[in-house]
Amino acid sequence: MISHAALSNDLTAAFFLRPDDRSWLKDLLGGQVQFDVPMERYTTLGVGGPADALATPTDTRTLEKLVSGADQRSIPWLVVGGGSNLLVKDGGIRGIVILLGAHYKGIAETGSDAARPKLRVKAGTRLSTLCRYTIDHGLAGLGFALGIPGSVGGSILMNAGTAGGSIQDVLTSVSVLWPGGRIERIEKKDLVFGYRRLTLPGWEVTPRSGEINDNRKGVIVDGVFVFEPGDAGQLKSDARRIKKERRQRQPLGKASAGCFFKNPVDHPPAGRLIDLAGLKGNRVGDAQVSMQHGNFIINRGKACAADILNLAEIIENQVLARFGVQLEPEVIIVGESNHATKSI
Ligand SMILES: Cc1cc2nc3c(=O)[nH]c(=O)nc-3n(C[C@H](O)[C@H](O)[C@H](O)COP(=O)(O)OP(=O)(O)OC[C@H]3O[C@@H](n4cnc5c(N)ncnc54)[C@H](O)[C@@H]3O)c2cc1C
Structure with a gap:
């Protein structure tokens, strides 16, 4: 019999968010922090006990201060995107859950090669928004991502995909905010892609639970993607077909985290x-x-x-x-x- 301990690690079991930590968070974030928030509201499985604190920083400076301050105070933290690949246990999350707010949503053209159009996409953008944008602008390459819920940041971390392709096929670089406030652009050649997982330099992943060990944790703040020029009409009809096939195969109306x-x-x-x-x-x-x-x-x-x-x-x-x-x-x-x- 496989025990729950084998399915996951209670890494932060000994941690308690102290009153002065709560005051620090309130001073830093004002209305952008809530305490003891049930995580069932933030996961597509609809389960999960309370996070000690849920922070939604609205600008980069505040995000930098948040992760640096949390590290100085030894407060564990975890970024959550769409919560569509996440199972939060019933006792909840000790420390801070960070959601990327409106400041971390957006798509901009970058690069100058018309034959290889590139987009810089902020991590909090929904993957479906990016898919729609590429179809409307006649950019081919994201067909595999149609119907995958969640954020661009979470999709990059999970190397999300299907048999038809995955994020690693279209990603050329990521920007990562490290504790201490340094933002580093990491090119594809330095990224290690695995099956449903990207590992950044220095990261250690906990076996089976998939959680990243606390040392040198970072926040993916954006990614640059490259596409092929395509025909918007053709891309639209392909999208309709792919979504229909997905609806036939998967219980999309039910609460789940996709393939378990x-x-x-x-x-x-x-x-x-x-x-x-x-x-x-x-x-x-x-x-x-x-x-x-x-x-x-x-x-x-x-x-x-x-x-x-x-x-x-x-x-x-x-x-x-x-x-x-x-x-x-x-x-x-x-x-x-x-x-x-x-x-x-
Ligand atoms: C109905 C359904 C269908 C699905 N189909 C597919 C499919 O076909 N293919 C597939 O690959 N997946 C699929 N999934 C799973 C899921 O949608 C993807 O893995 C998605 O990419 C996760 O994104 P998210 O933002 O929800 O990540 P989350 O679940 O929020 O987080 C996943 C991991 O990424 C980390 N993370 C999130 N954002 C950041 C960031 N900015 N910086 C650092 N770390 C971050 C989190 O800490 C966590 O470890 C499906 C899920 C559902 C519910």
Whole structure:
């Protein structure tokens, strides 16, 4: 039996946000910080206990001060984009969750090569907004991204994609804000792309949970993408077809984080193995393996994170027993299982 500890690490279990940390955040962010905010509102799975603090800095200077100050005070922090690849556990997140506000949304043309048009896209921009922009402007290359929810920053970090391609095919560089306030532009040759994961120089990724260890954590603030000139009419009709196919294959109206498990190497896709193991429709509480797609765990309404993790554990064990294949979560699993309160 695989334990929850194996599915995720309670990395920040010993941390408590102190009253003077809360005062510092209020002084720095004013109305742009809230405390003890349920993360179920910020994840597409609709589960997750409270974040100690939820900060939405509205300019770069404030974001710099926030990550630098948090590091000086040893407060853990985590950037959340669309929350569409994130499972937050029921005890919530100790420390600060950072959302990129309006200042981090936007698309601008860059570069001068008409044959290879480039766009600089801020990390908080929705991936769907970028897709629409490229279609309207006759820029080809993002067909694989149609229908993938979430932000551009999260999509870069996840190297989001499908069998038709992934972010690494169109990304040429990223800008990263490091603690201390330095913004570094990192070219593609220095980025390490893996299956549904980009690793930046110096990053260590926690096995299985996918969380980035706290040392040298950075915020992706924008990415530069390169496209091919295309025909807007053709791109529009391709987009309609791709979205229709996605609607037929995936339970898009239900709360989920997309594919829960990575596809194993040299084996059938995870969804096929789960289907063959007879697990479609299986439930723990309100968490259910989608009848439409075996690799989607859906929240039927009242699931908690523990239900989803228990169901994931059952799936892993059954697939391992039937096919000898160890599935690994694709979703990033963060937070604590239980939140002990402490008076300081
Ligand atoms: C219905 C559905 C369908 C999906 N289909 C697909 C698919 O076909 N292909 C696919 O690849 N994915 C798919 N997904 C998963 C998800 O949409 C993608 O992984 C998406 O790119 C995640 O973006 P996000 O902004 O929601 O990231 P989040 O879930 O918010 O975060 C994911 C990770 O990125 C980190 N992060 C986010 N923003 C930043 C930043 N600016 N700087 C540093 N780190 C950051 C977070 O800390 C976290 O570790 C699907 C999800 C759903 C719900």
